[in-house]
Amino acid sequence: MPAPKSERLLNLLIMLLVQRRPIAKDRIRELLYPDSRPDAFEKMFERDKDELRSLGVPVEVAQIDPLFDDEVGYRIPPDEFALPDVSLTPEEAAVVGLASRVWQQATMAQATTDAVRKLSAAGLDVDLTALEIAQPRLNADEPAFATCWEAVCDRTCIEFDYQRPNEPESRRRHVQPWGLVRTSGRWYLVGFDTDRDDERVFRLDRVTSAVRKVGPARSYDVPPDTDLRQTIERLAPVPAAERAVLLVRRGTGHSFRRRASRVEADVAGPDTRTGWDRVQLDRPARGFVDEVLYHGPDVVLLEPAALRAEIVGRLEAIAG
Missing domain, CATH: 2.30.30 (SH3 type barrels.)
Incomplete structure (x- = not known):
């Protein structure tokens, strides 16, 4: 029986994302669509590629061997899938956010494990660090x-x-x-x-x-x-922006620093492992809370109090 579509899409995304070089269509069928007839596979594979592309995933078609152009393969270039020099936010790559959430659910965690295991067992050269672009853990507790x-x-x-x-x-x-x-x-x-x-x-x-x-x-x-x-x-326009004040570990938080209205260097921070700077933003961007959480222990939000309370609540929920 074919895998559910959501699982199939996730498997395909993972497979193409971790490839160091393009993977041939017959190998994709062998690993991810093993029970499908040739004509059914062609239809499913084309639909699945179109679905990923419609969600903003850059599925690339390229020659498997640069010396021969008679066979092409497929992959997702991680450097094109992720945004350069900024933290990947959900609104900039919705499908990555979705994948990072569904991995935390039992059925999709199994689907991801199966996809990576199949690739490794097949002897393919995979780059698991490519999955780090989906590192932000996003809550999707809404029943809908x-x-x-x-x-x-x-x-x-x-x-x-x-x-x-x-x-x-x-x-x-x-x-x-x-x-x-x-x-x-x-x-x-x-x-x-x-x-x-x-x-x-x-x-x-x-x-x-x-x-x-x-x-x-x-x-x-x-x-x-x-x-x-x-x-x-x-x-759904953003409400009137509030001023935000953050403690940012030295050498990190560049997306905040670029937008800062003021940066005060060498201030006291939550630890002494490195130096800290105080960064002020007059107009926090949409998705600001997710952006702060993405930076983990390198960024601490001080103000406004309402957003700080939201961050604390979400961290407590994860810890619980």
Whole structure:
């Protein structure tokens, strides 16, 4: 029986990401699609590649041997998948965030382990350090997350009850889901609301019912050139920015330093292992909490108090 689509996509992403050189299509079939007929494999593989590319994953086609051009293979260049010189944030690469979350769940952790084990057992030269670009651990505890993610992959319409903050009761929504984005510590669903005949953004923790798939898979197309980040910015603008003050370990936190309005060097920090600088940002960017958490013990948020409390809460939840 073929693997579930979400598991298959994750396996394919991992396989192509850890390759030091392109891998041939017949090897991909042998390792990840072993029970499929040739014609079924061709269809599934093409669909899976298209799904990954639609989520922003740069699946590359290249010659397996530079001296011969008669056979091509596939891989995902880690340097193109990750953003240069900045921490990878969920809104910049949603699929990486999704993968980093689903690895923490039992079924997807097994899927990832199986994919890497198959590659190693087959004697392929893999680069497991490529997986470090998905290192940020993202929480996706909202019950709506799993079904929405599956619907995004399958392009299946969904329905759910949703409560806006300014309304006393929930309302049923019918949506063609385009993608999931994590920003400002929250997961958002971006899609087309068929009742309102317009694109909409939904915060997953405001979904008050189970999410149900409606109708067949691949029943709609995501508009070409859709940019989920721009849609979030346009339909769910960032609240008025507060000033943020951080302690940043010397030699780290360059993304904060580039945006700083003030940097005070050689201040007292939480340890004496290295020097520390105090960095002030007048306009924290969207996804600021995730960016701070990504830096681990090298960055400590002092202000504002509300965001500091959120960071402490999330760290306590992980420790628990």
